[in-house]
Amino acid sequence: MENRRNQEQKPRNNARLPREHPNYSPPRVEYTVINGPKENPEKLGMCRFNPLHFLKAADVRKHEETCPDKEMSGARKKALLKVIILGDSGVGKTSLMNQYVNRRFSNQYKATIGADFLTRDVQIDDRTVTLQIWDTAGQERFQSLGVAFYRGADCCVLAFDVTNAGSFKSLDSWRDEFLIQASPRDPDHFPFVLLGNKVDLESNRAVSAKRAQNWCQTKGNIPYYEVSAKEAVNVEAAFVAIARDALARETQESNDFPEFPDQIRLNPNQQSSQGSSCNC
Amino acid sequence: MEIEAPGGSESFTEDDIQNLSLQQIDLPEQDAETASIMESDETVLDRLACLPYQAFVLSEYGRPIFVNSGNEEQLCSLFAVIGIFVSRVKLWGDELMTITSKDRQIQFLHRTPLILCIVSKYGEKLDEQLEVLFEQIVSTLSRAQLESVYRKKGDNYDLRRLLRGTDRLIESSVSSWRGTLSSIHSAISVLPMNPGDREFLSATMSGCLGAAKLDGALFGVMVAHRQIASYVRFKNYVMHPRDMNIVINLVSDKSLQVAEAQTWTPICLPHFNDTGFFYAYIAYPWEAKGIPACLVLLSVKRDHFDGLNEVKKRILFKKIGSEREIFFGNFSTAVVKPNLFAISQIGSNSESLWSFVYRNHLSKQVCISASKIPLISREERWDSRSDLRKADALVSKEGHLRTLFVRNTKNSLLIWVTDKFSLQCVFGPFVSAIVAFTVVDKLLKSLKSHEQRYFIIHTPSF
Numbered sequence: 001m002e003n004r005r006n007q008e009q010k011p012r013n014n015a016r017l018p019r020e021h022p023n024y025s026p027p028r029v030e031y032t033v034i035n036g037p038k039e040n041p042e043k044l045g046m047c048r049f050n051p052l053h054f055l056k057a058a059d060v061r062k063h064e065e066t067c068p069d070k071e072m073s074g075a076r077k078k079a080l081l082k083v084i085i086l087g088d089s090g091v092g093k094t095s096l097m098n099q100y101v102n103r104r105f106s107n108q109y110k111a112t113i114g115a116d117f118l119t120r121d122v123q124i125d126d127r128t129v130t131l132q133i134w135d136t137a138g139q140e141r142f143q144s145l146g147v148a149f150y151r152g153a154d155c156c157v158l159a160f161d162v163t164n165a166g167s168f169k170s171l172d173s174w175r176d177e178f179l180i181q182a183s184p185r186d187p188d189h190f191p192f193v194l195l196g197n198k199v200d201l202e203s204n205r206a207v208s209a210k211r212a213q214n215w216c217q218t219k220g221n222i223p224y225y226e227v228s229a230k231e232a233v234n235v236e237a238a239f240v241a242i243a244r245d246a247l248a249r250e251t252q253e254s255n256d257f258p259e260f261p262d263q264i265r266l267n268p269n270q271q272s273s274q275g276s277s278c279n280c
Numbered sequence: 281m282e283i284e285a286p287g288g289s290e291s292f293t294e295d296d297i298q299n300l301s302l303q304q305i306d307l308p309e310q311d312a313e314t315a316s317i318m319e320s321d322e323t324v325l326d327r328l329a330c331l332p333y334q335a336f337v338l339s340e341y342g343r344p345i346f347v348n349s350g351n352e353e354q355l356c357s358l359f360a361v362i363g364i365f366v367s368r369v370k371l372w373g374d375e376l377m378t379i380t381s382k383d384r385q386i387q388f389l390h391r392t393p394l395i396l397c398i399v400s401k402y403g404e405k406l407d408e409q410l411e412v413l414f415e416q417i418v419s420t421l422s423r424a425q426l427e428s429v430y431r432k433k434g435d436n437y438d439l440r441r442l443l444r445g446t447d448r449l450i451e452s453s454v455s456s457w458r459g460t461l462s463s464i465h466s467a468i469s470v471l472p473m474n475p476g477d478r479e480f481l482s483a484t485m486s487g488c489l490g491a492a493k494l495d496g497a498l499f500g501v502m503v504a505h506r507q508i509a510s511y512v513r514f515k516n517y518v519m520h521p522r523d524m525n526i527v528i529n530l531v532s533d534k535s536l537q538v539a540e541a542q543t544w545t546p547i548c549l550p551h552f553n554d555t556g557f558f559y560a561y562i563a564y565p566w567e568a569k570g571i572p573a574c575l576v577l578l579s580v581k582r583d584h585f586d587g588l589n590e591v592k593k594r595i596l597f598k599k600i601g602s603e604r605e606i607f608f609g610n611f612s613t614a615v616v617k618p619n620l621f622a623i624s625q626i627g628s629n630s631e632s633l634w635s636f637v638y639r640n641h642l643s644k645q646v647c648i649s650a651s652k653i654p655l656i657s658r659e660e661r662w663d664s665r666s667d668l669r670k671a672d673a674l675v676s677k678e679g680h681l682r683t684l685f686v687r688n689t690k691n692s693l694l695i696w697v698t699d700k701f702s703l704q705c706v707f708g709p710f711v712s713a714i715v716a717f718t719v720v721d722k723l724l725k726s727l728k729s730h731e732q733r734y735f736i737i738h739t740p741s742f
Contacts, residue, residue: 077444078353079438080344080356082341082342115364118357119321119353119357130354132342132343132344134342148340148364149364151435152341152435153436184434184435263580264553264556266498266580
């Protein structure tokens with residue numbers, strides 16, 4: 001180490017020597033906190049190891065070389081959206097979802113806890129978005145599912161049966177129920193989607209597309225899709241729209257750095273009790 | 281009978297907590313828990329099922345945050361189910377603690393705004409492990425920020441964005457459970473060293489920190505193999521063993537171990553203060569020489585990097601000369617070839633004692649024996665570890681338990697608990713209780729006479 005100290009005073013010009021070279025000496029790297037007093041913010045990069053580490057930009061590459069495992073070193077995660085599906089019993093929520101998603105966990109929990117959970121990836125440009133779909137049971141006895149079902153949702157899908165006018169009339173109460181329980185930050189602009197199911201039974205139609213669209217307009221231009229258990233095309237389109245919308249919101253939220261607001265205030269009196277049995 | 285407890289009487293902290301193990305006794309991952317990017321849900325589930333502990337962290341509204349197999353988004357249905365189990369029971373005005381199936385235990389912990397869950401065949405003290413996991417997350421964000429983040433950013437905020445890059449730390453914290461007895465999470469284990477060398481190191485560290493007069497620099501720790509070689513502190517301030525383990529977990533991350541690098545990172549130590557941050561100066565001064573020791577200096581001031589960098593230089597270059605050379609030679613040997621407590625050193629009948637874990641309740645330090653025949657292979661050590669784990673759980677469940685001797689077909693277990701220490705031993709199956717207690721008596725004497733080698737008896741303050 002004494003030798004190293006001498007070396008440090010010499011001009012260092014060995015940056016291009018390979019690591020194996022006998023005269024190679026590793027570059028001195030100093031990681032500095034971003035809000036340190038002397039740093040020029042433009043020279044700082046973020047270490048992928050931990051968002052809390054801020055490195056000088058020149059050192060980031062070196063650091064990445066030493067942790068080649070990109071997956072674990074904090075590469076950007078897939079976006080994940082919580083999507084709630086609400087609607088009367090029998091409108092076909094579950095059969096629509098079963099057709100749309102992989103079926104791994106479907107129909108396992110609904111009777112017990114009032115909801116099933118399904119997972120589906122959607123590709124939006126170069127990004128994959130995972131949808132965590134909460135398929136709720138429409139029965140009376142599950143009507144109060146508890147806030148945990150609703151809160152934290154990114155989108156709410158309302159479903160009704162175009163051959164059942166009652167299920168259309170319930171939409172208002174489902175929407176209200178959602179807004180009350182989930183209490184989203186901006187209820188007027190919370191993303192809803194309306195699905196009118198069973199359009200293949202055209203002869204029995206009780207709710208016209210026009211009527212559904214009018215309802216959507218009065219609720220702040222909710223997108224409306226007519227779907228059927230035979231044709232999932234529109235369901236796909238609906239979810240792609242949901243995902244695209246959510247990604248756009250995500251990019252608006254730029255500040256994802258933790259805050260370090262509170263400096264620890266030291267109170268010697270408080271600590272001394274802990275150290276009172278110290279015999280030094 | 282008055283028994284002297286090896287390991288010192290200096291109280292480490294008041295609370296009860298724990299820690300870690302080292303190379304020879306460590307049971308590291310057999311396979312890295314790294315995930316490839318494209319995997320089917322089934323593969324992810326299968327990989328998860330192979331882990332001895334399956335740990336989940338989610339928001340209380342069911343959004344996945346962490347699973348120790350990685351690829352949490354592929355398991356997001358499972359996360360939702362966990363969340364609903366907890367919130368359902370809460371809706372009934374109750375709190376879900378555990379679900380026990382035939383051979384698995386599922387433990388839950390709801391700490392607003394997070395839900396934590398662990399599934400394991402090894403059901404002992406899972407509640408404490410969830411606390412450790414929670415504190416690991418708090419160490420990145422602080423409790424204050426964790427509690428306010430959803431209020432500020434909305435219930436649908438994806439906390440993974442704030443925790444980005446720390447998966448590996450959470451994972452290594454979870455992985456460390458398998459290598460250690462649960463009772464060790466609340467204690468620290470000490471690198472065996474010559475007493476004189478330890479004293480020299482501690483004196484150098486406290487001297488340099490004290491001389492720097494950095495107001496707010498509180499702790500200095502030298503870590504190797506997840507063990508403490510030396511620990512110094514400012515005045516009366518003490519670091520809780522569980523906080524110490526958070527620091528140890530951080531500096532054990534391979535990506536930090538860059539020769540000649542210095543890292544400066546905020547870290548919240550929840551037992552010290554869960555609303556604010558320490559700033560940790562981390563250096564591996566001898567990494568280039570193949571000595572994996574790490575110097576950590578902790579300050580509450582964010583602008584102390586340069587000051588602590590100077591302190592490090594002074595620690596390294598102090599007392600150039602023969603004394604230092606001798607110390608460095610000894611220290612590098614102690615780090616490169618850790619010299620664990622060898623049971624053979626206690627003399628006659630020691631062959632009947634296979635393994636032990638000794639824990640001093642006051643100083644919160646543990647001493648674990650070096651592995652010896654017949655507990656050498658991974659499986660053998662894992663089996664005996666499981667026995668000790670059960671014994672440990674028994675001790676914490678049965679508060680009145682003082683001594684217990686159980687003879688099994690494969691081995692015998694001896695447990696001895698006093699106010700000052702607890703000792704758990706694995707003996708051979710043929711040993712009698714009388715012989716076992718004689719051996720233990722000798723063991724305690726031997727530990728006592730070498731206590732400065734295996735424990736930190738005195739933590740200098742500056």
